[in-house]
Amino acid sequence: MNAVDLSVQIGRLKLKNPVMPASGCFGYGEEYAPYYDLSRLGAIVVKGTTADPCPGNPPVRLAETPAGLLNAIGLQNPGAVAAAAKINKLGALGIPVIVNVAGHSTEDYCRAVRILETESTASAYELNVSCPNVASGGMAFGTRPETTAALVKKVRALTDRTLIVKLSPNVTDIVAIARAAAEAGADALSLINTLLGMAIDIKTRRPVLANLTGGLSGPAVKPVALRMVWQVTSAVEVPVIGLGGISNADDAVEFMLAGATAVAIGTANFRNPYACPEVIDGIAGYLRHNGFASVTEIVGLAKKERPGGEHGAGKTDYCP
Amino acid sequence: MPVGDYRIKEIRKVADGIFRLAFAGNMEAEPGQFLQVAVGRTHDPLLRRPLSIHDCVDGEVVLLFHPAGRGTNLLAEKKPGDSLNVLGPLGKGFPLPAGQTAVLVAGGIGIAPLFYLAKVLKGAGKEIVFLAGARDTGSLYIPPELPALAADLRFTTDDGSAGRRGLVTEELPAILDRIKGEVYACGPLPMLREVARIARNSGVPCHVSLEARMACGVGACQGCTVAAVAGDWQKYKRVCVEGPVFGSGEVIL
Numbered sequence: 360m361n362a363v364d365l366s367v368q369i370g371r372l373k374l375k376n377p378v379m380p381a382s383g384c385f386g387y388g389e390e391y392a393p394y395y396d397l398s399r400l401g402a403i404v405v406k407g408t409t410a411d412p413c414p415g416n417p418p419v420r421l422a423e424t425p426a427g428l429l430n431a432i433g434l435q436n437p438g439a440v441a442a443a444a445k446i447n448k449l450g451a452l453g454i455p456v457i458v459n460v461a462g463h464s465t466e467d468y469c470r471a472v473r474i475l476e477t478e479s480t481a482s483a484y485e486l487n488v489s490c491p492n493v494a495s496g497g498m499a500f501g502t503r504p505e506t507t508a509a510l511v512k513k514v515r516a517l518t519d520r521t522l523i524v525k526l527s528p529n530v531t532d533i534v535a536i537a538r539a540a541a542e543a544g545a546d547a548l549s550l551i552n553t554l555l556g557m558a559i560d561i562k563t564r565r566p567v568l569a570n571l572t573g574g575l576s577g578p579a580v581k582p583v584a585l586r587m588v589w590q591v592t593s594a595v596e597v598p599v600i601g602l603g604g605i606s607n608a609d610d611a612v613e614f615m616l617a618g619a620t621a622v623a624i625g626t627a628n629f630r631n632p633y634a635c636p637e638v639i640d641g642i643a644g645y646l647r648h649n650g651f652a653s654v655t656e657i658v659g660l661a662k663k664e665r666p667g668g669e670h671g672a673g674k675t676d677y678c679p
Numbered sequence: 680m681p682v683g684d685y686r687i688k689e690i691r692k693v694a695d696g697i698f699r700l701a702f703a704g705n706m707e708a709e710p711g712q713f714l715q716v717a718v719g720r721t722h723d724p725l726l727r728r729p730l731s732i733h734d735c736v737d738g739e740v741v742l743l744f745h746p747a748g749r750g751t752n753l754l755a756e757k758k759p760g761d762s763l764n765v766l767g768p769l770g771k772g773f774p775l776p777a778g779q780t781a782v783l784v785a786g787g788i789g790i791a792p793l794f795y796l797a798k799v800l801k802g803a804g805k806e807i808v809f810l811a812g813a814r815d816t817g818s819l820y821i822p823p824e825l826p827a828l829a830a831d832l833r834f835t836t837d838d839g840s841a842g843r844r845g846l847v848t849e850e851l852p853a854i855l856d857r858i859k860g861e862v863y864a865c866g867p868l869p870m871l872r873e874v875a876r877i878a879r880n881s882g883v884p885c886h887v888s889l890e891a892r893m894a895c896g897v898g899a900c901q902g903c904t905v906a907a908v909a910g911d912w913q914k915y916k917r918v919c920v921e922g923p924v925f926g927s928g929e930v931i932l
């Protein structure tokens with residue numbers, strides 16, 4: 360069996376393989392540690408962490424939808440100080456630990472990062488810019504290029520650690536926001552976060568989620584996520600972590616062919632606790648089977664025009 | 680708590696709206712623990728369904744379920760010989776009573792975990808009072824082994840078509856006046872509230888098994904929370920790991 364090289368680079372992070380769990384779907388790793396050796400992962404991404412402890416939303420927080428899941432957890436987390444202790448324990452795994460950072464004001468994000476800078480050994484931050492910004496009437500930071508760039512600049516000034524910006528798909532032009540984040544100093548981008556959605560119980564005639572709306576994830580969102588990864592990787596130079604509906608290695612390979620340097624797996628863990636290691640093995644199998652020596656060879660490969668092919672690399676418009 | 684494929688040995692309807700499913704396998708499970716059952720192999724339905732362990736003997740695990748929606752209806756269509764993908768046992772089960780007597784209160788499908796509890800308590804030499812309530816005689820399921828396990832077994836139906844007519848909780852105050860046993864309950868939320876209230880008035884400990892919508896079942900997603908009584912930032916507890924069994928004073932029912 361030929362060894363294939365699965366390693367990739369995200370900012371300053373060297374990942375031995377391109378697979379990591381998605382934020383909020385893997386706790387602080389503790390819950391999945393009994394299932395397999397977590398040091399097999401390319402990196403670990405822990406849940407959304409805020410400066411202060413956050414109790415989260417009242418129940419009901421989940422609703423299953425066709426091939427999808429709506430969640431409105433409300434960022435339940437113990438706050439940056441307590442999270443740092445959990446993050447530092449993960450250091451023993453010897454893999455990069457990426458901390459998803461959230462807040463409702465620029466100062467919230469900065470405070471969380473300042474605490475994590477001094478208290479934690481985190482390798483990187485993933486800024487979750489899908490949170491409503493109290494200062495702009497609850498509009499999410501990541502819905503406008505200017506507010507995204509302003510936030511990224513502020514956080515960039517606080518850290519030399521790898522800075523990843525996690526983009527929201529609930530926008531009209533994700534490419535503009537991706538560019539703004541990259542220009543403001545992001546080392547990498549991750550996309551997509553959940554798509555805003557809703558479910559109503561026809562028996563009680565009330566929304567299922569106590570929060571009324573929630574974020575859609577799972578196989579249902581995969582085509583949307585894939586399209587956005589294609590568009591963003593066509594427009595920016597920084598590496599992209601692709602996610603949204605990846606359930607198996609075939610899905611992961613699709614994202615990499617679209618241009619993602621690495622992939623993250625969220626909802627699929629809930630159905631299959633072994634989803635991440637199975638995807639790692641499956642990617643290696645795909646590369647071997649198709650004669651690739653390194654995973655980086657397939658990144659963006661679907662965009663390369665083939666002789667006689669009709670694929671326009673830049674063309675992602677569509678008229679129904 | 681691994682993931683495994685098991686072979687279904689038997690599946691049959693045992694009462695109106697109640698199926699009993701037995702699969703071959705060996706598990707070490709506490710009463711009150713549950714399994715996350717994959718009802719299909721495709722993306723839809725996406726999530727596993729949490730179901731309590733109804734019985735667990737050498738080489739066999741039994742579920743008792745009410746087809747309540749899409750997932751459990753698909754499960755009811757399974758046939759002997761089919762394989763069943765299961766994650767578990769999961770969660771924290773019922774603690775043993777400190778004293779000699781336990782009073783078990785089951786509403787409807789709530790009998791699923793309480794039957795297994797009765798078996799384990801009997802094995803530990805405890806005396807059991809078992810109250811089972813159902814809508815009517817058709818939907819009342821009393822597992823054949825139960826009468827031998829419970830020193831005192833009583834049942835109630837809403838319409839009086841079997842046992843006493845009324846609510847399963849109505850006899851509880853008198854029973855607790857007499858024996859001061861520890862209370863264990865599983866059933867609809869209004870029933871659990873009433874059981875908890877009666878137990879509190881009688882000054883006996885009360886353990887309730889709760890339901891919540893779940894995604895991961897292992898504590899990773901924070902989706903299955905119930906409001907906790909504790910005062911710190913941790914306003915919510917996860918039913919899948921801190922429960923599904925809670926002391927009735929720990930949570931806001």
Ligand SMILES: Cc1cc2nc3c(=O)[nH]c(=O)nc-3n(C[C@H](O)[C@H](O)[C@H](O)COP(=O)(O)OP(=O)(O)OC[C@H]3O[C@@H](n4cnc5c(N)ncnc54)[C@H](O)[C@@H]3O)c2cc1C
Binds near residue numbers: 747891892923
């Ligand atoms: C710890 C635990 C143990 C349980 N034990 C049993 C048992 O032994 N026997 C039994 O019949 N039922 C039991 N339930 C309830 C059972 O899980 C639900 O009836 C079932 O998930 C409904 O799924 P569905 O697809 O048929 O219904 P749908 O309404 O189509 O389900 C849609 C979604 O809502 C969730 N959901 C709907 N109702 C419930 C509910 N009451 N509790 C939790 N999730 C729900 C489903 O899991 C699914 O994600 C238990 C629940 C929990 C949490």
Ligand SMILES: Cc1cc2nc3c(=O)[nH]c(=O)nc-3n(C[C@H](O)[C@H](O)[C@H](O)COP(=O)(O)O)c2cc1C
Binds near residue numbers: 604605627901
């Ligand atoms: C239960 C749950 C909690 C989540 N929590 C967070 C979070 O704290 N921060 C964040 O950036 N994304 C969060 N997400 C979004 C995921 O990280 C991911 O972007 C999204 O679910 C799409 O990927 P998937 O389809 O593989 O799940 C959460 C998703 C789910 C389902």
Ligand code: FES
Binds near residue numbers: 893894897
């Ligand atoms: S179901 Fe995920 S935390 Fe309980």
